Amino acid sequence: MNQNQALNRLRKELAQIKKNPIEHIECSPLENNLFEWHYVIHSLPYDPYKGGFYYGKIVFPVDYPYKPPSIELITPNGRFKTNTRICMSNTNFHKESWNPLWNVGSILQGFLSFMLEEDATTYGSMTSTSEEKKRLAKSSAEFNSKIPLYCKLFPELVELAKKNAREEARQAVGSSRQDSTSNSTIEEASHSGNYLYSWILAIIVLLIVIYIAK
Numbered sequence: 001m002n003q004n005q006a007l008n009r010l011r012k013e014l015a016q017i018k019k020n021p022i023e024h025i026e027c028s029p030l031e032n033n034l035f036e037w038h039y040v041i042h043s044l045p046y047d048p049y050k051g052g053f054y055y056g057k058i059v060f061p062v063d064y065p066y067k068p069p070s071i072e073l074i075t076p077n078g079r080f081k082t083n084t085r086i087c088m089s090n091t092n093f094h095k096e097s098w099n100p101l102w103n104v105g106s107i108l109q110g111f112l113s114f115m116l117e118e119d120a121t122t123y124g125s126m127t128s129t130s131e132e133k134k135r136l137a138k139s140s141a142e143f144n145s146k147i148p149l150y151c152k153l154f155p156e157l158v159e160l161a162k163k164n165a166r167e168e169a170r171q172a173v174g175s176s177r178q179d180s181t182s183n184s185t186i187e188e189a190s191h192s193g194n195y196l197y198s199w200i201l202a203i204i205v206l207l208i209v210i211y212i213a214k
Contacts, residue, residue, distance in 0.1 A: 006064045010034045013104045025108050027058075028153050035060045037104060038153050040144075041112055042160070048130045049116075052077070052137030053161055055144050055154075058107065061092070068098040071111060075143055078128035078136050079115055086124035088114060093123065141165070 014029060027039035041054040056073040070085045070092050080086055087093040090102050090110055102110075114120055121127075128136075141161035144150045151158050 003062045006060070006062055007034055009065055010060065010104075016103075017105055020105075022105050022108055025112065026154055026157060027104065027108060035062065035064075038149070039108055040150075040154055040157055041115070042157060048078070048133035049137050050134075051164065052140045053144055053157060054115075054140060055147070055150050058104070065100040065102070068092045068095060068102075069107065071107065072124070074147070075140050076136050077115075077140070078133035079118075079126065080124050081126050084124045086111075087122040 010029065011034065014034075017027065024043055025039055025041055027037055029035075029037045037058045037060070039056055039058065041049075041056075042052070044050055044052065053075065054073060054077050055075045056071065058069045058071045060069040061067040068091050071088070072085050073080045073082055076082055085091070085093070088111065089097045090099070090107050114122075141158075141164070145158060145161070
């Protein structure tokens, strides 16, 4: 297949994605190399990946779409090894099962579905606890922010991560203040109760003294 045909196909797919973005996934080819695309899975609403920004790349062959691409993740995630090609039916590990009708969008959607299937294992996958995945999700934005290419390709996600961090800090402060207020209320109630108890006890003692004096 002529390389220009592959480039034309990728340009069409890029235009299609810009017109119909993929939910929870941002992707962009390199400015000087349309055969290498970078992507970020983000804003997942469920644990253990909630709040994570998972950065990776897809490399297409010059005879795409008749040959499949490779895919890998760069951000530590607990589900897949980093900087390692991941084996799936729509990657170059399984050329025999590749379908030329697949495209960038369907590849990334399939990868996300596979990522969320915790029981599914393959070459490039790894095992970790849910707590470890949550920890990595929380540190993913900071990890990505140290990669210049990530910041260049996805500046809006860098800002989204900062916004999320500010909101999380604001909620933490609000929760801390609420806890402090609750504790103060409990302490005040406790002091009031102790005062009332002492007052009642004093009255009882006084009545006993009066009774004895009679």
